[in-house]
Every structure is written in structure tokens, then in C-alpha cells.
Amino acid sequence: MALRIFTSSIPAAAAAAAVSLQPAHAQTAPPAPFTGPRVEAVVGTDARVFFGGGLGYDLQRGKAVFGLEAEADFSSRARCQTLDVTIGDRLCERGRRDLSFGGRAGLVLAPGTLLYAKLGYTSLRPRVTYDGGSAGGRFRWVDRSEGVRVGAGLEQRVGRHVYVKGEYRYSDYEGGGWKHDGVVGIGVRF
Numbered sequence: 001m002a003l004r005i006f007t008s009s010i011p012a013a014a015a016a017a018a019v020s021l022q023p024a025h026a027q028t029a030p031p032a033p034f035t036g037p038r039v040e041a042v043v044g045t046d047a048r049v050f051f052g053g054g055l056g057y058d059l060q061r062g063k064a065v066f067g068l069e070a071e072a073d074f075s076s077r078a079r080c081q082t083l084d085v086t087i088g089d090r091l092c093e094r095g096r097r098d099l100s101f102g103g104r105a106g107l108v109l110a111p112g113t114l115l116y117a118k119l120g121y122t123s124l125r126p127r128v129t130y131d132g133g134s135a136g137g138r139f140r141w142v143d144r145s146e147g148v149r150v151g152a153g154l155e156q157r158v159g160r161h162v163y164v165k166g167e168y169r170y171s172d173y174e175g176g177g178w179k180h181d182g183v184v185g186i187g188v189r190f
Helices: 002-026
Strands: 036-045 049-061 064-084 089-110 113-131 138-142 145-157 162-173 178-189
Touching: 036 064, 036 162, 049 089, 049 178, 064 113, 089 145, 113 162, 145 178
Parallel strands: none
Antiparallel strands: 036 049, 036 178, 049 064, 064 089, 089 113, 113 138, 113 145, 145 162, 162 178
């Protein structure tokens, strides 16, 4: 009879242990809101309007966020100037492509609000054309400038996976070129 009580209490003990473990598993913390891959669309200006898109991955630990990102920006605007009015020659810069890759580090200020700084590499490629006017001659080339980009921004969640952001960027290119960008964007974090 003692054997029967012992064997019948084993399933009861196992069930009690499983029930006591269940709540501990259910109380596991949800993933941090700024962790995971993300994709975004941006619109910005640096005396011209440009549009682009980016990919990134962030990792949140406590209130600190660290991430990597890549972005491509494009503009179809043309900027031309006459160099010598007597011959009517013109120099034009058309359509820019700006690629960047870098990292960012941030601080969660409030639930869903991230303040961050960024640092990375940037490569700018405008197409340049020259028309010699009455003097004749035409040529075109693709210019290329590489440099360093720094910036800061504020990201705000507006849904479970959707966020908006505002960002300032400064790019310093080889040969003394530079530009300031103001950017707004909308993105999705997976």
C-alpha cells in the first residue's frame, strides 16, 4: 500500500513543479524597445532637397543603445552657374548620390524616446558637366569625395514597431568640402 501512495504522489509532485515553474517563465521581460533590425525612409535638406533610405541594427542594454547603420541618399536637383558671361559657358552639378556607413550610440530618455549621436564614413558623388558656350568644348565627369560624418538625433516610437526621427548631420570631405544636413525620417523596427 505504501508503494501505491508513493507512485501516485510522483505525478502530483511533477505537476506541482511544472506549475510553479510556469509563472517564472511567463514573467520574462519583453525585448528592449530599441533592439533589433530597422529600415527607414528619410527626407532632408542641405540647401537642396534629397530623399533616401537606410538599414540598421540596434542593441539596447539598460538605457544605453548601440547600433550600426547604412544609408543611401539621392537628389535630382541641378545647380548651374555661368563662369564667363562674355562666352556664356556653364558649369552644372546634377544629381548627387551620398552613401554612408557608421555607428551610433544613444541614451533612452523616456519610454519610446531615444537621443543618439552618430559617427561614420560618407561618400558623395555628384555629376558635373561643363559647356564652353561660344568658346566651344563640352565635358562631364563624376566627382567623388569621401569623408567623415558626425551627427545627433532624436528618435520617437509612435507605434509598436513604427518610429519617427529628426537628425542633424555634418559631413567633412577630403579636399576641404563640407555640408550640413537636416533630416526627418520614418522607420519600422522588426
